Amino acid sequence: MSTALGHGGGNGTGDGAPATLRDVARLANVHPSTVSRVLNGATSSRITPDTCARVQAIAEELGYRPNMIAQGLRTRRSRSVGVIVTDLSNPVTAPIVSGIEGRLGERGYTVLLGNADHSAEREALHIETMRAKHVDGLISGSATVDGDGSVRGLHRLGLPVVLVNRGGEDDRVPAAVPDDLLCSELAVGHLTELGHTRIAHIAGAAATTTGRRRRAGFEAAIVRRGLRLDPSLMVVSERYTVAEGARCAAELLSRGRTRFTAIVAANDLLALGCYDALAAAGLSCPDSISVVGCNDMTFADRFTPALTTIHIPHVELGRAAADLLLERLEQPELAPRNISIVPRLVVRASTAALTSG
Amino acid sequence: MSTALGHGGGNGTGDGAPATLRDVARLANVHPSTVSRVLNGATSSRITPDTCARVQAIAEELGYRPNMIAQGLRTRRSRSVGVIVTDLSNPVTAPIVSGIEGRLGERGYTVLLGNADHSAEREALHIETMRAKHVDGLISGSATVDGDGSVRGLHRLGLPVVLVNRGGEDDRVPAAVPDDLLCSELAVGHLTELGHTRIAHIAGAAATTTGRRRRAGFEAAIVRRGLRLDPSLMVVSERYTVAEGARCAAELLSRGRTRFTAIVAANDLLALGCYDALAAAGLSCPDSISVVGCNDMTFADRFTPALTTIHIPHVELGRAAADLLLERLEQPELAPRNISIVPRLVVRASTAALTSG
């Protein structure tokens, strides 16, 4: 009786090499293809229950494991998918990957992980490798908007590709993304309900759809409420980092610290940077300035003040991306579609009602 | 001229299929094996510079990419390694994986990621799959001490395995781990320098080497200083979570809240739980009770109070594990070895000098 680890293995010749289909066939007195048919659920129905049982017994006894490399070469399906991320150290990346891996794993696919680490060169290298390893598809979390990213190229080459978290500017390649417009709407809505009217925005990099769409959503939300869209209350960050958030908040402050009473940051890291800049300027959050983040990343509830933010279910985002890819792999005839994940406002302690003007 | 994406590809027959070695051979008027020799650095020296150039030109023109699946089947080396983690959502996991992936990527290996998500069954499944996909080796971050984990079994089967973060109890399988004894020594040393003498410990699960060794290190550090080892000041947690930390700290408090003035927690998550339990009991940290964590995970500096903890360089830990595996893959004759990573005390605001007894 073989364990899950293939103990009791061997090919029956005593040389310790793992058993192959041929080994099983030889001991079961059948042809290798018969073994193949028995072991592949789809075709096993056409085999005599008798031989079927015999083959299975021998396979079990030998601890036979199909060689997926050989299978892949023959069938042209590797049952593995590449997952390329911009930055493994970004707090939202792990949950997204977790969601992807979980769903894909359920369906028998393995994840090849590539960390681009903000380098276009490394990203291209990973794509290269994954193509060479014949992944069945690719999920990319590093889409940038600059026209014609490498991932986009793959899509044209016919390799199924799905974007996650950040989408493409258009809808040519399927993507699972948060409803970025709604994120900003929720943030602005919350602040106006608290009485704020002069609200600043620290936008995400223009090269990312999260950055662009959240900015668009912010502007729409402001206009929709009949508030003035003040260009001096807008600053565009270059990267999603705490340091960059601090830089942008300081910039905002330098343009006049009484011009605004609240900041909508394009993500939590930027919001954390706001905390720093405000503290450095001797201002308190939320008493002087309210701050809203976006993502609700791990520990957002444990900062001081606890961060009011827009919750995005990143694990679910990852699962959705996996579903999209699975769909393309298993029903290529279906029209590609997008999934938009609904965010949710989480009120904590970094926002307060406007008291003094 | 072909781009990194293989544009300009095709096999020269116009059917859009990717070019193979044979396609290149045909157009270059040489035998496929010659092309193989040209393209493999090691053997290309034995080829006429002339044909060498011709072959390379054709390969380039066709956008030829070796099929690594076929290569793998033939050479029995997949150039991919499995990385199995206990929990992708643990804050230390991402940096470890990042370190592993970074180093392995430099050396031409791809990472297959498997998230066991605390399930032994899922872990076994991943190991199964990775064996079937013929990974060249395995790095496991989910070693438990219960004798004969599945990973250990693989090691016996001859698949190169390296443990990371948590080691095996003995040294039979190579591991890259923090110096857990030193972690506790640093924590206790820091507290005694602040005047603390009655120090409690929230130990990590006994099934993990981090839990066991940090506990042993704690006990040794206490004894070394001639302090009393009070069993009522020791509680063993079951999982590395905030909730579990809170439970353990509450348990400690229930045994008498004046019996100790400081807590050494086996990791930062447990330490965060201490914050909660102390707050719930109306106690302040660090004024009433000092708390020391371990790991220095992301944002440890941003909690309130900022957490005094033992810094472990997790990216480096991952790199070390990758190095260990690379060593086994490329120089199997070398004796397996372990790498111990040196931790560092980071003093922040959760510890204070003992003033009132």
Add this chain to the structure above:
DNA sequence: TTGAAAGCGCTAACAC
């Protein structure tokens, strides 16, 4: 220096 031949382990089209 190059070509020929064989085969890694598997599946699938075709025969019987």
Add this chain to the structure above:
DNA sequence: GTGTTAGCGCTTTCAA
């Protein structure tokens, strides 16, 4: 229902 044959794309003896 099962066997035969061929071949996925590559590397690697062995010859020449």
